Amino acid sequence: MTALSTAPALGSRVVHGLGAFVKARETGILLALVLVIVAATVKNPNFLFSSDGFRDLLLTPSILLLVAVGQAIVIITRNVDLSVGSVLGLTAYLTGRLFIDVPGIPIVAVFAIGILAGGFLGLINGALVAFAKVPALVITLGTLYAYRGINVLWTGSDRINSSDMPAAFLALGTQSILFIPVLTIIALVVLIAAAWYLRNQRGGRELYAIGSDPVAANLYGLKVTQRLLAAFILCGALAGLAGVLYAARYGTVNSQAGAGYELNAVGAAVIGGVAIFGGSGSVWGAAIGAYLLLTINRALPILGVQDFWQRAVVGALIIGAIVLDRVLALRQARRLVEARGDLQ
């Protein structure tokens, strides 16, 4: 009891903030990320200290970061979007087609169209989930197939090459401003905006409320359908943006672009502490998870592990993360029970 009353008096906001940071679920993942980077850098200093190494470290996970942020928002509402990889592939090819079919199209317009197209595909998912009241897992599993099928049908054996796209657009994928790649800046801006919205805005808080108890949220009068639609549209739009950036970054787009991204995105979110049953976690965690996943992929060969084992490591990480979450949740529950006992 005494501890409860003295703690706020002692703790200034800085100490309180620091304590929250140390205890945050995201900190553990950040620590793991730092550990991986340090280990790889000790083995090969070029991993961090060469200009290319530093750039790749920031650049490689940027596209996945965007997809993972969208995925985290959907997972927070107790849904999941497995179709993001297919949406990314479709918009990446769309980007290339726009440059070929509409000569001289401004780059801003391509970005806008890509984001809108992704948002539209997300709307289809969201509408099926929100109105038909069917689990998102099944719906997006279906659209994962369907969108990829449409993509393959449209692309065929065709591919977009870097010569099809203007140099200014491709430069976006490799350029840096003050040593920070443009792609990373875009990803960070999106991340900060999403984190701010989820933390400080009514709409964001309602997403958490819906995720922790959909029925209660509905009874309370929250516009569940509307919020779900918005979450899916946002997730699709971010995958669309990621698709445009994918085209800029890699220069070539075939019909299989983005295949398997859904697993990485869900994995990144789960590793970052976004509970698969909704209602908790943050986009920061998902973003760090995305960096951890892809940085491990690049660090493994340096550490002497054949890159064939990458997926096994990813799987082990996901399982480790959810086991950790479970243990933390149990401990928290026990502490709450004890606290209740003390009060009585």
Add this chain to the structure above:
Amino acid sequence: MTNFTQALAPATRTYRDHSQPLWRRILLSREAAVIGATLLVIIVASVSVKAFAKPITATYLLLDIAPILLIALPMTLIIITGEIDLSVASIVGLSSVTLGVLHSNGMPIEAAGLVALIVGAAAGALNGFLITVVGLPSLAVTIGTLALYRGLAVGLLGTKAVTDFTEFWTDLAKSKIGATAIPSVVIPIVILAVIFGVLLHLTPFGRGIYAIGLSAEAARFSGIHVERTKFILFVLSGLISALAGIYYTLRFSSARGDNATGLELSVIAAVLLGGVSIFGGRGSTVGPLAGAVLIGVLASALRLANVTSDVINIITGTLLVASVVATSFLAWLRTKRARPGKKTETLVAAKG
């Protein structure tokens, strides 16, 4: 006297499911709809697609969908309990690689196959352990093990492939029953389907599976071993997936790390198409088998009609979405017909 009439009252109660004659109940079921759709597709394809009505089509069709049919059996039971197993295709890959690696190191196929089955069962047991003992959601666990088992499979073999299997076994995997066009692999599938059908529909264990899917808590209070049941189902799923992996390896005479990638989607599509509710508690063994055949028949008819395999993906995806949306839509229609005044009533109540 009043007591007497009250005691009589429940006897005249009609149960919705049993208020109609048996033939209507069977014909109006979801399974009947899928079987009907399958027959319709077969008839339409036989008439309109050249070369579809030949026996060789049926042979290759059954050879192709055999792994889906096999894995759909345990997957049905798992989805009826309200869980899901996304790692099945990775277990197929892992058992395929196990078989290949052991055989290329001189182990006879019989022994290597046995080890592959044990590996599959162990993989399923790990899923089951994490879900039932640690208490994690099956969706998250099997997304993790989907990556883990596939990673182990790819890690063990790299980009290599083992192809030198004894001809006796590879021929057996492709052989047909006597002079018919039906491949021999159908025999174990039928035997397993009967075993799983009996297990699900005619045993206390099976009734427990439905009870868990309807309400795990109520099932626990009525004395069903919820955790043990789920654990057994995940082990069975691993075991059958490993069996499918061995078949897959022998049929294509090739053990590769990326064998059967994405197969879990086809299996789940077949199971849900076959009328098993993703919410748990509803479904049968017949429906998913019919669903798998429907997807297979559609795919093979389209392939023979020179439609690219990508359209098949679109159709599988659309079928999956349509089948679940249709269920909700029909349920919505039924409640609307049953209580036509409901909407206005609530409106009035809200105003008042």
